[in-house]
Amino acid sequence: MNEAVVLTSERILEVTEDVLRRYGLAKATVVDVARALDVSHGSVYRHFPSKASLREAVAKRWLERVSKPLAEIAAEPGPAPAKLERWLRELFDAKHKRVCEDPEMFATYLTLAREACTVVKAHKQDLIAQVEGIIAEGVAQGAFDVADPKTAAAAIFDATRSFHHPAHADEWAECTCSTRVDAVLTLLLRGLAAR
């Protein structure tokens, strides 16, 4: 029957995200977060050892929201080439949608990600591993001809940077963008294909 809201890490993260949205990355302080939670800032430090670790946790949540739907696609059955294309397009769409629906929040997460480079590296490794899985599957199906799926997965990731790395986000709104995506995907799938 006790409805007193307990202070959990999860709740702090949610409220932190709100505060970031409201105040912007530069102005959002731990004191602001504590105020929004109606506790003292000391309590926040009970759950996160530093402001940096709090921000890192926010970044991690955000990246997980990107990688989870992708993992589902990677786990589906079916021919690898089509699946790889679907996976990549889903990745691009996820990023493009985020930047066009809420550019300020995207900028916030981008800066956050720069600070939390460990988390970002792990995210990248996760994504490349997913691609590697799809490519290995394609090789097993006889659809792809590559010497080493790991290297090939890294190459696919590198070769599609223009469409998923935030440094190029300003080009994602250009009208030629979808044509360019098509061209690169065609080239890469041809490059992987067994002949």
Next chain:
Amino acid sequence: MNEAVVLTSERILEVTEDVLRRYGLAKATVVDVARALDVSHGSVYRHFPSKASLREAVAKRWLERVSKPLAEIAAEPGPAPAKLERWLRELFDAKHKRVCEDPEMFATYLTLAREACTVVKAHKQDLIAQVEGIIAEGVAQGAFDVADPKTAAAAIFDATRSFHHPAHADEWAECTCSTRVDAVLTLLLRGLAAR
């Protein structure tokens, strides 16, 4: 016989580059440039209408030093696939060398380039046009099979961003870098090849 040094735009650009190297981008002022030239800053404004246009001209010079050797490769005779690979490797080497030999100056030029986005766009168009030429040549030789050389050139440019776009410069020192370059080039050349 008059050896009085005349104030030319070219001389101003050279000295400006020196000043940028010495003071750094943030601290280099038009007054500093004028002082280094031993003239009043009003004289500099006689040759460049604004500080921005002076910086733009410096950026342009720098980009031309990148594109000129590439244009020479593009103009050479020979089979297109090998030439395309050589051209791309020369592009990567040029960038990688610059960042590793003088990281501070690279950062300076990077910021300069951000400001002078018109100049950068023209540079990009120039490079893509060079690639388009090589690809068209490859199609004529029967080595490449692509529907549209223009689109394919843009795709090659997009797909190699990781190795020539300055946003990714911090990865160019990694030991895996040359492996990754090889992997992407292999994939792309396979993707272009007639079969």
Next chain:
DNA sequence: GCGCTGACAGATTTCAATATCTGTCAGCGA
């Protein structure tokens, strides 16, 4: 006992006064 508070020291940010710079132009000197 246990979780929270709030005061505190040192680090960081803000803000306004001050200094410097950009871009213009009337006038000097060759």
Next chain:
DNA sequence: TCGCTGACAGATATTGAAATCTGTCAGCGC
């Protein structure tokens, strides 16, 4: 005449004092 100078107004950057924030911890109250 013609290129250059240097004073000037408005814009931008620097500086240092004051305010705020981060991270800690002794102690309060449940």
